[in-house]
Amino acid sequence: MDALAAWDDAPVAVAHLAGQRLAVRVQEVQQGLPCPLTLIPVPRRDGAVIGAISHQGQVVPVTDLRRWLPWPQGDTPPTQLLVLRSGDACTALLVDGVDGVSRARQFIRLHQEDNELDVFHTVAHLPPTSEDLPGQVCPLLDVGALLTLTATWASTADTDAMPATAIAQPAMPGTNAGTAAQPMAMLRIGRQLVAVPVANLVVVDRFPPVTLVMANSPILGVACIRGRNVPVCRPAAVMDIADEPNYPWLAVLTHDDHWIGLPVTAFEHMQAIDLAQLRPHSAAGFSDDACILGLATVPGHGPVLVPDVGRLAIRFPLGGPDNDSAPASPVTTARVQQQREAFAILESGHAWALPLRLMESALPLPADIEWLSAPASASAAPKEQVPAVARLRHRDDLLLIWDARQLTQAPADTPAPDKLVIVKSDERRFGILVNELRQIVPPHRGELFSLRRSPGHHHQFLTVAHGQDRKSFQILDLAIAIMGER
Numbered sequence: 100m101d102a103l104a105a106w107d108d109a110p111v112a113v114a115h116l117a118g119q120r121l122a123v124r125v126q127e128v129q130q131g132l133p134c135p136l137t138l139i140p141v142p143r144r145d146g147a148v149i150g151a152i153s154h155q156g157q158v159v160p161v162t163d164l165r166r167w168l169p170w171p172q173g174d175t176p177p178t179q180l181l182v183l184r185s186g187d188a189c190t191a192l193l194v195d196g197v198d199g200v201s202r203a204r205q206f207i208r209l210h211q212e213d214n215e216l217d218v219f220h221t222v223a224h225l226p227p228t229s230e231d232l233p234g235q236v237c238p239l240l241d242v243g244a245l246l247t248l249t250a251t252w253a254s255t256a257d258t259d260a261m262p263a264t265a266i267a268q269p270a271m272p273g274t275n276a277g278t279a280a281q282p283m284a285m286l287r288i289g290r291q292l293v294a295v296p297v298a299n300l301v302v303v304d305r306f307p308p309v310t311l312v313m314a315n316s317p318i319l320g321v322a323c324i325r326g327r328n329v330p331v332c333r334p335a336a337v338m339d340i341a342d343e344p345n346y347p348w349l350a351v352l353t354h355d356d357h358w359i360g361l362p363v364t365a366f367e368h369m370q371a372i373d374l375a376q377l378r379p380h381s382a383a384g385f386s387d388d389a390c391i392l393g394l395a396t397v398p399g400h401g402p403v404l405v406p407d408v409g410r411l412a413i414r415f416p417l418g419g420p421d422n423d424s425a426p427a428s429p430v431t432t433a434r435v436q437q438q439r440e441a442f443a444i445l446e447s448g449h450a451w452a453l454p455l456r457l458m459e460s461a462l463p464l465p466a467d468i469e470w471l472s473a474p475a476s477a478s479a480a481p482k483e484q485v486p487a488v489a490r491l492r493h494r495d496d497l498l499l500i501w502d503a504r505q506l507t508q509a510p511a512d513t514p515a516p517d518k519l520v521i522v523k524s525d526e527r528r529f530g531i532l533v534n535e536l537r538q539i540v541p542p543h544r545g546e547l548f549s550l551r552r553s554p555g556h557h558h559q560f561l562t563v564a565h566g567q568d569r570k571s572f573q574i575l576d577l578a579i580a581i582m583g584e585r
Contacts, residue, residue, distance in 0.1 A: 110202050110284075110297055111223050112366075113237055114181060114194040117165060117173030121194075122203070122223045122237040125297060126282055129182040129189065130154075130368030131197050152191060154182060155399065161191045162245070168219075182368070185243040192240075199348065200284065200303035200366060201225050206239065218244045226325055280371035285403070286350055287365040291340045292403045294372055294395060299408045301351040301358060303366050310459060316536070318415065321455065322360055324351055328441050328455060330415040330539070331360035337390045337414070338406060357412035370397060377405060390414065417441055417541045438545040442561055444572055446535040447502075447516055448509025452561040452572040459521040459528065461536050465491060468500070468519075491530060493521065500530035506575060524577045547574075 110125040132154075138161060140150045147167035151160050159182060164170055177193040203223040210220040219238040227235070283294040284303070302324075309320030309331060317336035321328050329351060334340040346362035353359075377393030383402060385391055392405040441455040470489045485506055487499040498521070504513050516532035545563035548571070559574040 108202050108204070109206075110200055110300060111225075111237075111239070112181070112200050113198040113225070114179075114192075115196060115198060116177060116194045117171040119171060120198070120235075120237050121219075122225075122239045123181065123183065123192075123242060124239070125200060125284070125369055127183050127185055127242045128369050129184045131366065132180050132182065132368075134178050134180050134193065149193075152180070154191070157189070159189055159191050161193060163193045165193075183242045183245075185246055188246045190242075190246055197366060199305065200300065202301060217241075280373045283370055283372045283405075284350075285367040285370055285397075285400075286348075286361075286363040287367055288334050288338075288340050288361075288363050289343050292367065292397070292400050293338070293340075293361075293363070294370070294397075294403045294405050295350060295352060295361075295408070296374075296405075297369075299352050299354060301353045303348055303350045303363070306346050306349045306362065318539075319360075319362065320460075321417065321539075322349070324358065324360070327358055328417055329358045329360045330417045331362065332411065332415065334362060337411060338404060339385045339389045339391075340404070352406070352408045352411065354408045354412040357416060359408070359411045359415055361406070361411075372397070372403070372405070374405065378402075380404065416544075417539050436547045436549075437543065438540070438547050438561060438563075439542055441542055442540045442545075442572075442574070444537045444540060445503065445520065445531075445533045446537055447504045447507055447533050448513030449507045450537060450572055451503075451507050452540070452574045453520075453522070454574075455539060457522050457524055457577070459523050461518060461520045461533075464517045464519055464532070465493075467491070487529075488532070489530075491519075493528075493530075496528055498528055498530050500532060502532045503534075503575075504532075506531070507573070522577065 111122040112125055112128045112131075113120060113122050115121070135152055138150045138152060141148060141160075147162045147164060148160050149163045149166065151158050153159075161180065163177070165172055173195065175195075177195050179194045179196050181192045181194055181197070183190055183192055204226050205224040206221055207224065208221045210217055218241045220241065221239045222236050223239045225235045225237055282297045284297055284300050286293045286295060286303070307322045307324065309322050317333055319331045319333045322331050323329070331349065333342055335342040343362070343364060346364060348363045348366060350361045350363050350366075351358050352361055372395045374392070374395075377395055380389060380391040380394050381387055383394055385404075390407045390410040392407045395403045395405055397403045442452045443455050443458055444450055444452055468489050468491050471487060485501060488502045488505075489500040491498050491500060500519070503509070503516065514534060516534045518533050518536065520531045520533055520536070522529055522531055540561065540563055545561050548560045548562060549558070559576075560571045561574055562569050562571045
């Protein structure tokens with residue numbers, strides 16, 4: 100059990116075969132690749148080894164667990180291979196697909212009795228992928244035991260030693276013995292290969308819903324990952340990699356417990372890279388502003404980008420832990436509170452704040468918006484019961500839309516807004532026209548002040564540090580927008 104405890108928080112690759120999920124420690128996964136049509140059959144009377152492939156100049160045997168264990172057969176033949184390694188032994192495993200990479204909360208051995216025929220004696224407890232989904236338990240494949248039992252593998256070194264089981268040789272991801280190389284997750288963004296240190300990787304999972312979509316911003320949007328608001332970066336904006344129209348996967352990176360989402364096209368394989376041998380990325384034509392540590396040369400893959408995760412965390416600090424463990428505000432009056440949630444700062448003549456949890460999306464002004472009157476100019480109309488100015492059919496809802504210039508009493512010369520923010524409050528969705536989405540203020544970066552406006556009503560302000568000074572933004576009272584037309 101001590102050996103298993105040493106693995107806690109280690110990353111695992113999760114795959115599925117005929118509806119059954121299985122996990123493999125990332126450090127034992129060499130590569131994931133399509134199952135080739137040139138699979139070389141090996142006629143045998145029994146056993147799970149069904150053939151072999153030629154991979155990177157080596158012959159690698161292929162194992163089908165369905166032929167050996169009480170496993171569902173499935174309706175379609177597997178289309179993917181996981182190339183696995185234990186010590187100097189290498190083999191390939193048939194799977195239907197790879198679901199992603201996640202850090203296991205805990206490894207628990209269920210079958211306590213040593214059994215040489217048992218390759219699934221341990222489970223990995225995976226964290227929930229969202230607030231709506233509970234944590235998952237997934238059987239962990241003992242790669243060393245699999246190789247020992249099948250007695251079939253390809254050796255990558257001149258040794259006759261039998262590979263030890265994974266339980267007998269616990270090893271943590273990290274620096275390889277005797278070398279400065281670090282284990283890296285090789286991710287593909289379009290045609291570009293990107294190497295992320297395993298130590299900076301939280302999870303690679305299916306691309307989640309993006310709850311806040313931003314136009315013309317280095318942030319593609321904000322996604323809720325395990326209870327956190329995680330900024331999802333545009334690869335073109337942060338790494339000079341051309342954006343793809345759709346990304347099937349999201350890699351969540353971490354630095355000092357700040358999470359950043361990086362859209363990826365595929366999770367390729369694992370490889371050790373010596374970061375001391377990186378070449379400057381500027382020499383390859385990438386801008387100095389790109390969040391890149393450098394370029395590594397990987398045989399067979401060409402230049403590989405290594406992102407600067409620390410720089411990404413500084414540039415997009417929203418993904419910090421959202422909890423109440425931050426130091427308390429030194430001001431303890433009832434009218435001052437610590438800011439414990441993220442806010443978006445928007446501009447419509449005046450800059451103002453809105454809780455990020457209320458924002459569903461931000462997008463350019465739609466062409467099919469239906470004006471209820473001529474687009475309003477900024478006026479000093481009373482702030483109470485401000486009427487809606489337009490409506491829009493959006494995701495099967497008919498949304499009423501308000502002009503933020505009227506809600507915030509903007510100066511008369513404020514230009515007409517060209518962006519629309521979709522807001523959800525009290526189960527009701529509506530739109531607010533704005534000029535700019537300036538920034539996102541992460542939790543615990545400021546203070547909330549409350550000033551009495553009238554009996555039972557208060558103005559609220561968000562105050563944050565700005566250089567040597569502090570700036571205050573009034574928090575928009577959405578009740579004003581919904582007190583009028585419904």
